[in-house]
Amino acid sequence: MGIYLSTPKTEKFSEDGENDHLRYGLSSMQGWRSTMEDAHAAHTDLDESTSFFGVYDGHGGKVVAKFCAKFLHRQVLKSEAYAAGDIGTSLQKAFLRMDDMMRGQRGWRELAALGDKINKFSGMIEGLIWSPRSSDGKEQADDWVFEEGPHSDFAGPTSGSTACVAVIRNNQLVVANAGDSRCVISRKGQAYNLSRDHKPDLEIEKERIIKAGGFIHAGRINGSLNLARAIGDMEFKQNKYLPAEKQIVTANPDINTLELCDEDEFMVLACDGIWDCMSSQQLVDFIHEQLHSETKPSAVCERVLDRCLAPSTTRGEGCDNMTMILVQFKKHAQSSAPPEEHSSNEQVESKPKQERSET
Secondary structure (H helix, E strand, O other): OOOEEEEEEEEEEEEEEEOOOEEEEEEEEEEEEOOOOEEEEEEEEEEOOEEEEEEEEEEOOOHHHHHHHHHHHHHHHHOHHHHOOOHHHHHHHHHHHHHHHOOHHHHHHHHHHHOOOEOOOOOOEOOOEOOOOOOOOOOOOOOOOOOOOOOOOOOOEOOEEOEEEEEEEOOEEEEEEEOOOEEEEEEOOEEEEOOOOOOOOOHHHHHHHHHOOOOEEOOEEOOOEOOOEOEEOHHHOOOOOOOHHHOOOEOOOEEEEEEOEOOEEEEEEEOHHHHOOOOHHHHHHHHHHHHOOOOOHHHHHHHHHHHHOOOOOOOOOOOOOEEEEEEEEOOOEOOOOOOOOOOOOOOEEOOOOOOOOOO
């Protein structure tokens, strides 16, 4: 089977939900791709005052995206930083923790349960796993219990996933992103990016890649991966002299914090299958048009997916898996300045500063 099907799979998985502060709809579609490698998470009530939304775009397989959808929000909840009210730090730790959790026998077992096919002779997840003879073997003591077994030295999957997550608590919105899935907010009809696409040719990414011993060829790391940050992709994270955030590819997310206001209408989280076809502003404009005649958020998402689906595979754009979450805000704080797109490695509060939106 090639990378594309002869006809696209246009069946969609869609759902809607709401609480006192927001309503959301989501939809995902396999499209022209031979497999579906996107995953998502939507929890309106992560706790009594917090909502969690995430999109995960897998590459090389679906297991890492599904692993993140299953476990990342749970790790956020378990963090001491989260209990102390520091959502940004809890998100950063959860992103990095995914890589740790996918190693060893327990990680292998969880990935195998989420995978497509296991070779009954070797016990390996076919086409997804790369396992050198051994690693340091240092196990962090927590409730992710160490397991003995034939895959105790498993160093993690070669497949990987982007992760773009939004946490809403009262009037605070915190976005964490690793990869090229994207979060965009509409404020008075204007699109503002709350995440940055992590491509290898960005100067800050290029510098880390080269310092860690990698190279960039034709826009791809080591001629292979076209993302500078991702969860998984363990073969790019093997420098034992560097911390996780300085590896060739890192799961370390950018964090952006924003105070919501009455002018904020909705937020979109979507994988790059959408952004390959529409700019942030084009998508915001399209959603505004659809909301004139459609009140169900998932139906609006479905129309976006149909709008982006290519008529054929000749060009490539519109041929990817597509996943989108639309979150509409019911009520906010009194006022706020335009959001600022986050563009550094560190967690920062958004300052009152005008940004130029993507058009």
